[in-house]
Amino acid sequence: MHIYPYLFILPRSPGLIVWNYKDHTQHELDLNYSTRLAQLISNPDLFDPHNIIDTQLLSAGILTVSKIDNPPWGWDELSKIYHIGTQNIPCEHSPQNIHEWSRLYLAHCNEVLATPAPTTDRPMHAAEQRIALPLPRGLNDDSLGNALLQRKTCRSYTGAAMTLDDVGTLLYLSLGYLHERDLNRDDSIAQDLGARRSSPSGGGLNACEGFLLVRNVDDLEPGIYAYHPAEHTISRVNPLPQPALGDLLGGQHFINNLPLGLFITARFDRLWWKYEHSRAYRMAFVEAGHLSQTFQLIATALGLNTWLTGAFADKQVETLLKIEGSAEQPLFFVGCGESDGQVMCQEMRDLLREVQA
Incomplete structure (x- = not known):
């Protein structure tokens, strides 16, 4: 036995x-x-x-x-x-054709929509305390091709200030609900699932959210801000972390002077609402990856360099974002700013030269 x-x-x-x-x-x-x-x-x-x-x-x-x-x-x-x-979703009966799949999926969606949907916004951030961001500025027609070729992970930043216009463009085109698509709304999509971003989202749930870490942005006080995609606004959550950012991000102190960072979080309650199986947990990371790449391509198109990491102290980050003990959890961090274009920080380059010598 x-x-x-x-x-x-x-x-x-x-x-x-x-x-x-x-x-x-x-x-x-x-x-x-x-x-x-x-x-x-x-x-x-x-x-x-x-x-x-x-x-x-x-x-x-x-x-x-x-x-x-x-x-x-x-x-x-x-x-x-x-x-x-999270492999092999349990399924009592696999649809044998597209008509059967349509009926089963519609029945599932109707069952889900019959229950109250999780709130789409964070209740802790009052509307009157929100800061409106500039609408996105236009990008060149060839910016996507250039961005794909030029995107580069850098670990050496000048710390120079970013403009609020660039922040507005970054957030709206990566995390914002695109109002330009309201006129092209598909009638088959339920009202509660109608918001659309530039990146795909599992089940159309937009389960991921963003918190800005602002260190050096013109006309914006340093601190931690929650982004509200429906209104394209931000609200202040906390001052900048003490000690340095690198202590939160696995000791990667070369990033301490990064002017702007974005913590991508997942609202697991939104995923639970529609998908009861644990496989949906995978989709939270897939969505965070989509958003991270979109953010980096937009930043590159704006002439900025980017850096990203999944190494951070979860408990400290949750406290910093004021989401500890909730169904919203941090998954990823991506940042951008002016850089000298070096893949490695100066200290690592010095060390490599010393070892090679």
């Missing part, structure tokens, strides 16, 4: 939850079942076909008669659980 290899166990008083993360099944065990499972984990040969607990554990798939291959995984167990646990 063998223990099924794709299990994890959660303590939930007064018992345990055994989660088969590959087959997406859960079983709640009381003390007797938990004790017996612990004995069998210690020695699977103790399996007794006449013991009803043993046979029920076998029937539930917690035990297996034959050994199941568990291919080697190069990372830790948590990443393995996440990857396998």
